[in-house]
Amino acid sequence: MIKVENLSFSFPQKELYTNITFTLEEGQHCAFIGTSGSGKSTLIDILMDPQRYLYDGKLEIDPEYTIGYVSQFSQVDTTKEITVFEYIAEPFMKIQDEITDIYAEMATTSDMDALMEKYQLALDALEALGGDDFESKINKQLNLANLMKLKDTDVSSLSGGEFKLVQVMKEMLNRPDLMIMDEPDVFLDFENLNALKNLINSHKGMLLVVTHNRYLLNHCFNKIIHLENAEIQEFDGRYIDYNFSLLQMKMEMQEIAVAEAEEVARNEALIDNLRTIATYNSDESRGRALKARMKVQERFEASRIKAPFVDIKQPRMEFGLDHELEDTVIVQVNDYGVSFDELLLEHVDFEMKSTDKVAIIGANGTGKTTLLRDIFRNQQESITIHDDVKIGYLSQLQGETLTDSNSILDEFIEAGFSTYDDIRAYLSSYGFEGEILNQKIQSLSGGEKNMLQLAKIASSNANLLLLDEPTSHLDIYTQIALEKAIKEYKGAILMISHDFYSVVNGMDYVLIIDNKTIRKMSMRKFRQMIYKRHFDKDYLEKEQNKKEVEMKIELALKDTNFELAKVLVDELEALIKAL
Template identity: 70%
Template sequence: MIKVENLSYSFPQKDLYNKISFTLEDDQHCAFIGTSGTGKSTLIDIIMNPERYIFDGKLEITPNCRIGYVSQFSQLDKTKEITVFEYIAEEFIKLQNEINSICAEMETSSDIDSLLEKYQQSLDALDAIGGDDFESNITKKLNLANLSKYEDLMVSKLSGGEFKLIQVIKEMLTVPDLMIMDEPDVFLDFEHLNALKNLINSHKGIMLVITHNRYLLNHCFNKIIHLENTELQEYNGRYIDYNFSLLQSKIELQELADADAQEIERNKKIIDKLRFAATYYTCASRGRALDARVSLLRRLEERRIKEPFVDIKQPEISLVTENEIEETIVLKVNDYSASFKDVLLENVNFEINSTDKVALIGPNGSGKTTLLREIFKNNHESIEIHEDVQMAFLSQLQGEMLNESNTMQEEFFEAGFKNYDEIRTHLFNYGFEEELMNQKIEALSGGEKNLLQLAKISASKANLLLLDEPTSHLDTYSQIALEKAIENYNGAILMISHDFYSIANCMDYVLLIEDKTIRKMSIRKFRKMIYANHFDKDYLEIEQKKKEVETKIALALKDTNFVLAKALSEELEALIKLL
């Protein structure tokens, strides 16, 4: 269906792909992964619009291949006066109207032959997208996504997450040969994420999905395409098995690299001795021995293990506070209410202490972001903030906290940095190379913009962080780095998130929006609630054991204890088989 062979492409300031190759074939559901800014969305655009790009290599797509596409930047048109059913059925209704119009024209026209040709073309187009059963197919898909009650609702009434699912359904129902989705999971609550999982797994046909969502990655795909450092590799199998294969490669390569490092160090010492001897003794044989050792050292250094898929630089996210507050209440919400046409929240009461890490969760459109913004504005009578609190805010609307017309360097000069070296050092920890300092922020990927927001928040040294979907668009390596940073942070955090893993791994407790108010829930109860609804009963226990073994392997590799690392990898493999 699709074959990419030795494809290379560069931006003026950055090489994206170096002779990458892969194929997509019948019934493959492929997850497209890689760190932020590696060019995943650009590669999708090349596949969809090859005529816009000048690239080296081959791109072969089956003739007349119909592509369905769901963008990560889909926006709900609040002015569109159309029901959910009518929105999904637009293409079908359009073709039906064309057929009816042609039939009416036939009754009075003398040019029957051309009309018959148009009639047949419209019939074929309707048949190609399953037009005979489109009404029942729409109902089935809405049921599968648990959205059947919205069939007659106006599109303008949908939340962003609901609209994203409706878009997925609309594209799937046109029976594309290739279904492409770019981060369709962003901002979906867990119920809608589960609905997306069901839609993906029910789809018949080829699918290519950019995602960093660990829940989807573990439950939806039978092929992985991984793009890192201009190179790409494909893996036929589950994401969890692919990760295990990477870990095995990492153990083997680090063992080889360690042996190489020891050999390099041994040769350097020999060369130092030979050079010292050559300084005092003029001898051709000594010179030849020195040259031979230098040549051997050069060969050893050239063959050093360079593996783009296992040696991935994880950003060093550091959340620090300059003004730590002794254990006390830093945020108090008393009898808070919020309305937007309808009542979103009422009778909301909660307190957050100076070191609490708190997740604010609830369905899409339930008022979470509204509440977080009100806290940041700090001018609502129901919200009390400690006088020593300094707040920082991460917005899911990235252009709100970043001036996208700025370069990165300009943005951080405006944030109070004194000189270029200070900016470069700070941003390098977040994965931004020096050549990107003068790049416009608007040219960055969604994940890079969120990392940039986190870099600004870190520099602010605030002691209360308000984070609205901080893991959205972040690759899995950055998500894990953020979790570590949150664990090590000494201030308070109130975080809106639909990422089950981030909540379970680093939050102290949850504030759950239910029936237009908020109740406190322990992480233990939150885990039970999610697992009871969406996982087998043993899944949690196996996942926890898996994480413990992975941590032990990481420590063994740090100590260069490769025998232990290999033994633990066998234990890990047994756990993965249970999942």
């Protein structure tokens, strides 16, 4: 077990944790969630190397515990000539080579006791990794992730998504006491995301996974740790049940808040009456009554409920545009092709109209990002852009659109804002306030950087948005705000995304990469294809019914109709049990 008790930590510009307490136990698969920039990655760093940090509180980890780690920023080492099998098997092969060397030493040694001790340590290390049948274990993991075809492939030729899965397999096969993964799902295509789900669910050890991916959250975890507003909340159970408990809490708190507000208003009216009387009647008893009533009011204000996990500040995101284009073709692609070491795309033909919202769907490494970047640069004869198009571009390589050495304020001055005050007022809608505006871009989390990209795009008033994995690193609350902004946007969008929810909730149709070219697919067929491959029968219908009831509850709470909300919550609970 790992135990964190009353832990507090802060940076000069920001308090991250205030007396947070939680535990991790054997066999738990824990999702670690929270808004971007709330300190999830820092807390992981503290768990992995507590000596580097000056924190208050207790952190209890058995010194013999081993920790496996998969970073959100892992990169393929293109200089290393090693196959996938050899890369995964490195720890096993190292020990086997050591045992072989010991056998050779035994023929000439004069100190057999020391050598036998060394031999026993090597055998113990091999046993800790699962014994000498490591090849079958690796094959089992490769089959589980549907990557057996890559067993003899050079690691340097893997896509980013494939390499991430190989890293996960390697760390899991090392059999650490605690396995930590920081956003392992980022940029994974649907097939690889499903493979990651299978690997997580098959793992027997303790897992702590930072993720904002709704597919993984709904299918992989039996414990939730939620970090918000410098506080932590634990929940033993599924993410879908945690969300339901939050909704119940929100409803109860809103009902109490309405009653409190009414009581505060009544008390305020009494105070006003007493003040009015005091202006023409200086009776001492009236003064005492006024002071007593004001103390009551202070107690009301002090006791009003604070809700760090319910009252989460969702960004207000809106994509405006300078002028709408008439219903005309704004992007024309004719016989486009791209290749690097191998042919990725050829004979690509499609067009987009001025209000089309389109997702490009394809496996990792099939040329999607290159196509989007070529449309943005508009330097290819095979690509034609309407003269009146103004493009807003979000890159998955955040350094393409943000300058690491800039502060946030400087970045937006360069983007065309006149004053720092204008920037402060604008970025407050995106959750950037106070000292963080003076921070360098390079010090921000991946989610905060993507938020800044979205804020820059929104301020540009472009009429065509090119979005390359816009939900990557974004917390769930921001993902939902982005979906709403996309729905309300009056211009055109071409988006690369592996987030199923963002695609089905906001796009008109998809362009799917198939056999090195692109074909158009209706949203209905796309849903059918994804659900057939990745979801249980009738899941789509149940999920849609759940979403409709949640929207009804939200409207009932806005109208403070708590009786209706309670009836709908019972209906929602039945749907969640079915899921």
